[in-house]
Amino acid sequence: MSSGPTLRIDLDSGVPAYRQIVDGLRILLVSGKLAPGSELPSVRRIAVDLGVHFNTVAEAYRTLAEEGWLELRHGRGATVVERDAPAANAEKVTEFRRRLRALVAEMQSQGASAAKLSVELRNAAIELDL
Numbered sequence: 430m431s432s433g434p435t436l437r438i439d440l441d442s443g444v445p446a447y448r449q450i451v452d453g454l455r456i457l458l459v460s461g462k463l464a465p466g467s468e469l470p471s472v473r474r475i476a477v478d479l480g481v482h483f484n485t486v487a488e489a490y491r492t493l494a495e496e497g498w499l500e501l502r503h504g505r506g507a508t509v510v511e512r513d514a515p516a517a518n519a520e521k522v523t524e525f526r527r528r529l530r531a532l533v534a535e536m537q538s539q540g541a542s543a544a545k546l547s548v549e550l551r552n553a554a555i556e557l558d559l
Contacts, residue, residue, distance in 0.1 A: 438479055446481045450489035458498050458509065460557050469499070469507040 436457070438449040457463040469475075472490060476483040490507050493499045499507045533546055 436475070436479070438481070440480065446479070447485045447488040447492070450475070450479070450481075450486060451492050454489065454493060455496075455498070456557070458493070463509050465509050465511040467509040469509070471506050 436450065436453045438446055438453065440446065442449065444452075454463070454469075463469070469490070470478070472483050472486045475486045479486070490499060490501060494501045494507070497512045498509065500510045501507050536546055537543070
């Protein structure tokens with residue numbers, strides 16, 4: 430990952446660092462920028478690069494392993510595995526819709542227009558090849 434995609438987090442954000450790491454890596458995984466067989470940097474390497482505790486990165490790696498994205502081996506790091514997309518259930522779709530509406534409302538309260546948000550949502554879908 431050091432010569433490829435870059436992971437960034439905002440330590441001043443209200444979103445926990447491990448969650449930002451999970452979200453950032455998931456975007457790279459879903460978009461194919463991290464392909465099956467790719468080896469991720471060690472927990473300690475990412476922790477140093479991002480300025481966080483190694484347990485923060487370990488938690489993020491464990492979360493992605495539980496989702497079926499990574500294979501973790503002690504002393505060997507994390508490897509991206511081939512993963513079939515699970516079928517979305519109605520509860521997850523409802524929760525996604527709720528969170529998306531909350532984000533849109535938050536951005537509108539910050540002055541973003543509906544047209545601008547529409548463009549951003551469209552671009553996100555294109556980037557993720559939806």
